[in-house]
Amino acid sequence: MTTNYNSISYRTDAKQSKPEKIFTEFFVFNKNIPTDSSNPWQPPTDVYETPDEIVVKMSISGTRSEDIQVAFSDEILTISGYRNDTSPHEKTCFYQVEIRYGYFERSFFIPKPINKDTIQATYKDGFLQVVLPKAEQQPTKTFSIKIDIQQ
Numbered sequence: 001m002t003t004n005y006n007s008i009s010y011r012t013d014a015k016q017s018k019p020e021k022i023f024t025e026f027f028v029f030n031k032n033i034p035t036d037s038s039n040p041w042q043p044p045t046d047v048y049e050t051p052d053e054i055v056v057k058m059s060i061s062g063t064r065s066e067d068i069q070v071a072f073s074d075e076i077l078t079i080s081g082y083r084n085d086t087s088p089h090e091k092t093c094f095y096q097v098e099i100r101y102g103y104f105e106r107s108f109f110i111p112k113p114i115n116k117d118t119i120q121a122t123y124k125d126g127f128l129q130v131v132l133p134k135a136e137q138q139p140t141k142t143f144s145i146k147i148d149i150q151q
């Protein structure tokens with residue numbers, strides 16, 4: 001079965017049941033929503049900790065480096081950007097549509113003190129890697145608090 005939406009045709013999987021075809025066609029159609037959608041997509045991301053740093057590795061192949069923003073504020077790392085779809089769509093029949101385009105954004109709570117002055121970000125082979133060096137832990141001071149007893 002072939003369905004046409006705005007001169008782009010989508011062919012559903014022949015092995016799908018009728019409800020699956022309806023479901024697939026609905027979501028395939030919605031993938032054709034303009035890329036200015038207010039709902040950003042979320043790239044797959046790994047976040048891990050080593051003894052000296054916290055590393056965030058995001059898969060955003062096909063995104064130009066100048067279209068990526070990285071910000072760190074109040075223990076929150078935010079990565080956002082835009083991946084443009086440059087493939088030709090006119091008179092194209094898609095058999096499967098999985099690659100997301102348009103605006104993306106992810107935010108991560110970083111649970112450890114970070115040395116903000118030495119954060120590094122690199123983009124290579126479709127992966128953005130942000131390295132957040134841990135700051136030295138300040139020893140916590142314990143002090144007594146006087147209790148005001150009211151009678």
